[in-house]
Amino acid sequence: MAGRPxxxxxxNKIEFFRRSIGELSGLRHASTLADExxxxxxxxxxxxxxxxxxxxxxxxxxxxxxxxxxxxxxxxDLRNSETKEVxxxxxxxxxxxxxxxxxxxxxxxxxxxxxxPREAIDQQIERLTKMQxxxxxxxxxxxxxxxxxx
Numbered sequence: 001m002a003g004r005p006x007x008x009x010x011x012n013k014i015e016f017f018r019r020s021i022g023e024l025s026g027l028r029h030a031s032t033l034a035d036e037x038x039x040x041x042x043x044x045x046x047x048x049x050x051x052x053x054x055x056x057x058x059x060x061x062x063x064x065x066x067x068x069x070x071x072x073x074x075x076x077d078l079r080n081s082e083t084k085e086v087x088x089x090x091x092x093x094x095x096x097x098x099x100x101x102x103x104x105x106x107x108x109x110x111x112x113x114x115x116x117p118r119e120a121i122d123q124q125i126e127r128l129t130k131m132q133x134x135x136x137x138x139x140x141x142x143x144x145x146x147x148x149x150x
Contacts, residue, residue, distance in 0.1 A: 014041045030108070037108060040101050047094045050084050095135075099128050 006012035021034035067085040
């Protein structure tokens with residue numbers, strides 16, 4: 001059995017989730033879906049790591065150039081670094097992907113696991129929908145304020 005959930009580190013928690021679903025005989029039927037959700041979570045975590053822990057290498061007269069070049073130290077060898085270019089659109093898409101990932105996890109806990117009651121699912125869907133609507137309103141306002149040709 002996978003044991004107790006790890007105390008820290010998202011990567012450890014993702015692996016615990018993946019391993020637990022695979023080891024519980026009543027949930028093996030859901031292990032492929034759990035692996036897909038875990039892979040998406042790992043990709044989101046890596047992108048988040050770049051954006052949070054990376055340092056922008058370029059600055060110009062523009063407030064936020066796109067793409068933004070980031071650099072971070074490699075975990076295995078802190079004497080070396082790696083770089084990555086990300087666009088603001090990619091960061092925004094990563095946020096949307098995380099919202100979708102959260103929804104997949106909520107639905108996963110409802111359908112294969114039967115852990116969450118339907119009311120909890122409805123509350124999560126309503127919360128995520130409100131977040132998406134607020135984000136869309138902010139984007140529209142930003143687009144209206146953007147100078148022509150920018």
